[in-house]
Amino acid sequence: MTDWQRDRKARDARIAAGRAHAEGKVVPAARAVDLLEAVLRPGDRVCLEGDNQKQADCLARALSACDPARVHDLHMVQSGIVLPEHLDVFEQGIAKRLDYSYSGPQGARIARMLYGGQIQLGAVHTYLELFARYFVDLTPNVALIAGVSADREGNLYTGPNTEDTPTVVEATAFKNGVVIAQVNAIVDRVPRVDIPADRIDFVVEADRPFYVEPLFTRDPAAMTETQILMAMMAIKGIYAEYGIRRLNHGIGFGTAAIELLLPTYGERLGLKKKIATHWALNPHPTLIPAIESGWVEQVHCFGSEVGMDRYIRARPDVFFTGADGSLRSNRAFCQTAGLYACDLFIGSTLQIDLAGHSSTVTTNRVAGFGGAPNMGCDPHGRRHPSDTWMKAGREALVTGDPALMRGRKLVVQLVETFGDKLVPAFVERLDALELAKKIGLELAPVMVYGDDVTHIVTEEGIANLLLCRDADEREQAIRGVAGYTEVGRGRDRAAVEALRARGIVRRPEDLGIEPLDADRSLLAARSIKDLVHWSGGLYEPPARFRNW
């Protein structure tokens, strides 16, 4: 006779075992290891909340301090591999299998551990894709999450970094899982309820506030004239031309330069209120001048950004905030917005090949792509037209009944022909393919596939891949903006000029842009201090960005 409530009873037993270390739901940090050893079972799927920003670091330390004789063979299913502890648990035998999305700082160590067989890799997902699997075949047995505060019943306030928490908790709590939250403080009443108490089983009072990385802060002082030139081309040659109102910016100096040029160069072009009004974006400090100049109608955020809290509180008409005044971010919804409600994604990459495939994975690093492949794809499930999307669709249309025409999402790669240390961004073959072979990945870690990319912007010009009619034209269009890289020097000059005549390759002069105008004086803010001024003193940059 089938026991139809086996998992449910097992959950109840785990909670009962954990309660021995708690007062009600509350557990002191010093007993976090006891709690985890009581609650976890070998082979459990565990989500240790860690994404590209906030970290359940107290629980990460506790997990890595568990006795591998008791807690072992865990299957970690989490957005980010960011802290050393996230990989320590694999070396210690506590964890065995890994499904994740992003690993900035730990990319090289993951590659080594994969190669050495210390990690059994499931897959490197996009965020939204991993969230999707939480509800299907990667549902966590235990979720270890982070919030700012909780009351004694377990009502949780995440603060502005809500991020993945509601999604992780929903998948776990409603499928017989156990949810353990670390908080900076236990309070009588939380400022707002981000997660209701009946989804939280334990609250660990952390020994120190959870760590948040200021990942989306770019110092305007470090912006180059090349980046400014590329930003001008993107604004005039793409944003203005397609009338892009709903968009997402990937991380980087290039996109930050665009943000800083809106109130200056964009204003001069008469584009205010016509482009860049609705955003799916983290609260980039470099967006402050555009907001203050009245460019931005609203911004929905994946997460928050260190130092932006007071500014966001003062701008509730722009950002999504709670009754308490602080940001309510939500990575799942913002990724969905980026996928289906934005007309443009623009980001950067380390390598692009002759077909337009790109990757940030190199031979020694498995970085993970976070949201880029999701934001940077043409979603076939989209059914609402917009002028931008339809214009792109018309450009791409080659054959078939025009009545069946659909639009295209704009996916733009903004990349200098030579990157850090003068490594060429354009290559014959992606290093990612070599890495895939070396560590035995079934699927090569391509960030954005060539058939999804619509434009490539370099300091040499813009290649419009939508207008290319075959693979040869595509290759020459890419070579035609690849500058002095080997790929660029391998161009067929006549072919590139023919593409230029058709507007497929466009140089700054074709766009009416004088490269000498690409000057730092065009930046609405030239330093972090300028950003603070723009914000009326509300933006509070982290110490490492202050030099005054």
Add this chain to the structure above:
Amino acid sequence: MTDWQRDRKARDARIAAGRAHAEGKVVPAARAVDLLEAVLRPGDRVCLEGDNQKQADCLARALSACDPARVHDLHMVQSGIVLPEHLDVFEQGIAKRLDYSYSGPQGARIARMLYGGQIQLGAVHTYLELFARYFVDLTPNVALIAGVSADREGNLYTGPNTEDTPTVVEATAFKNGVVIAQVNAIVDRVPRVDIPADRIDFVVEADRPFYVEPLFTRDPAAMTETQILMAMMAIKGIYAEYGIRRLNHGIGFGTAAIELLLPTYGERLGLKKKIATHWALNPHPTLIPAIESGWVEQVHCFGSEVGMDRYIRARPDVFFTGADGSLRSNRAFCQTAGLYACDLFIGSTLQIDLAGHSSTVTTNRVAGFGGAPNMGCDPHGRRHPSDTWMKAGREALVTGDPALMRGRKLVVQLVETFGDKLVPAFVERLDALELAKKIGLELAPVMVYGDDVTHIVTEEGIANLLLCRDADEREQAIRGVAGYTEVGRGRDRAAVEALRARGIVRRPEDLGIEPLDADRSLLAARSIKDLVHWSGGLYEPPARFRNW
């Protein structure tokens, strides 16, 4: 000087105005019209919760009873146009513009009103796409939602039909919107908190419980042998062949037949635990025999289904349920799961053309596609391999570096060559194109585009479009399973036989299926009563499905 909190203050003023009709947050049904007239402003974007299942019907009646001199020019942004009141408000001048996803029963009336200019149409979205826009450019000013109960603080229990509610509330409450919930009862303590009180501004005690449509109930008694034959082909020719474990079934008798054949025909083929283990699916009553036979590991649901509550409560190891025991559904997450975590979508349609484009829209009805275009597309943002997905990718691979191969989602159309009233399902040109022209739609209402479809299953056989290498092969493969329709009779017999030799067209006999075996005795349940038996008496079908 910019007022950066104008919208926030306007929200506070709306709430203050509404409070005049409330005791705390609680408003009697008799004052719902007063409340809405106090809170709404002309031109507001309003989400009146109504999807394919539950309806905020008390609030719909109240809205349609508002004085158009006070409440007018609303922009309705909601999943479903289902109740007459949803369109009455347009005739009355209360609403003007519409963005929606699905309209089963009102499809013909919408078409007439669009044609007559009584509705300004934004677009007909997928659910997930509309949700995405809630966070970008279609954020509601006011949300009118439905729950089972609330406490006096406003903590809301949605019951098993959680559906769209968390998404709608999140977009509205955190962006200076007002949230009004109708509930069947005010209680001292809700069974579980689906929406925390600080996101709910008003609670209207409805005059009667909100309506839920039993949309996903299919009576096995009405299943035909043709549907059984097609289900056998799908199981043996697709599910078994690709080893499909993670899937979504569209609505219809065809997919219900597959569900009922798993414990009989599927068992005989030795497929238990090998296919159809993880589901993104409403709680279909026809899935009960497969669940009871141990086929199903877990099911995440978009919404609930009338009569399934007690059964779901008794099966918490299969369904996502709360600590209170009832289902927690979530349309946004389940649509995401269908998009990114499922390897197969199988559904039906009214028309398919020679390129494989399909639509349920006819010349007189604008039905909306709900989730089908989202579930039924190949998501380019996917980055995790599975055996199923990679096998489909290998079949589709035509050119390029094999190291760059990616997988393909299986998108299957399950369709009888002649539908209701012997209308052919295969056509030269979709009626949707004619409709688009007639009412001036910018984008033709195509449900699934041909380039996303991988297989078409009819009673004549299976066409594998992945293996087709050009448009001609594709056309002949489609004609080759189109039976005695004009499209079918127009086939090039030699070409179809050549495709058959390559396994692109497969007949029942090619699959080792004897059409005479397609007998109703194969159905694990042959009636609603059988389903009740299978459930151990836990399933409680609605009265209209009971005939004993």
